[in-house]
């Protein structure tokens with residue numbers, strides 16, 4: 440019989456975006472777990488948020504132009520959460536050679552190009568930068584033309600495992616514009632699951648969201664202590680999901696840009712005795 444602490448408990452969530460509402464009961468372990476172990480439901484919530492956003496642009500007569508075999512956007516700076524960084528290191532470790540060796544070699548080459556451009560330290564330690572200069576950094580990074588090391592034949596080689604920020608990025612403008620970033624029309628996603636995940640457990644007053652530059656995964660890993668990660672301690676599943684939904688609602692600082700009302704409401708049961716996330 441399953442331990443009642445690790446047995447899944449359904450947590451109700453409700454999310455309203457651009458007039459569309461997602462209601463679901465998300466099964467998470469009642470007892471201690473980690474955000475890393477909840478990536479599957481967090482990805483499902485992300486995909487649902489993006490689907491509601493896509494429906495909204497379709498109501499305006501636009502359609503998503505992203506297609507398999509178009510990897511122009513995979514040359515942008517891809518800031519991922521520490522939780523996803525650890526997961527992807529495991530994904531690479533599980534890859535048999537020669538593919539695993541090829542992926543590791545692409546990471547080595549990407550990190551070398553970033554270092555040669557003088558961007559390595561700045562990207563790995565974004566606390567030192569102002570948010571405005573991080574935006575400029577993104578443009579400088581794109582100009583390097585460094586493909587994501589997971590890009591294979593211009594398609595994502597880890598599609599099921601791709602980070603939340605990759606799931607959030609869709610465009611409706613012609614694909615060729617993505618190669619120059621010239622007048623790219625993205626699908627507005629008013630609330631950012633990628634930011635909510637990066638902010639889980641974040642200390643108050645932080646100026647810049649902590650992120651890991653995907654192409655520098657191994658450089659970041661080399662700087663991490665060998666002890667279990669302090670930023671993803673085991674907590675009851677409903678508490679982690681509740682904090683994620685709250686952070687998600689906070690991630691909507693940018694008003695919706697296509698003229699529709701957007702709102703997020705969340706309701707997540709929390710086990711008695713656990714404080715609301717700060």
Ligand code: SF4
Pocket residue numbers: 512513514517587588589590591594595596597598601602605
């Ligand atoms: S993880 Fe996949 S989708 Fe994301 S940037 Fe890399 S290749 Fe592209």
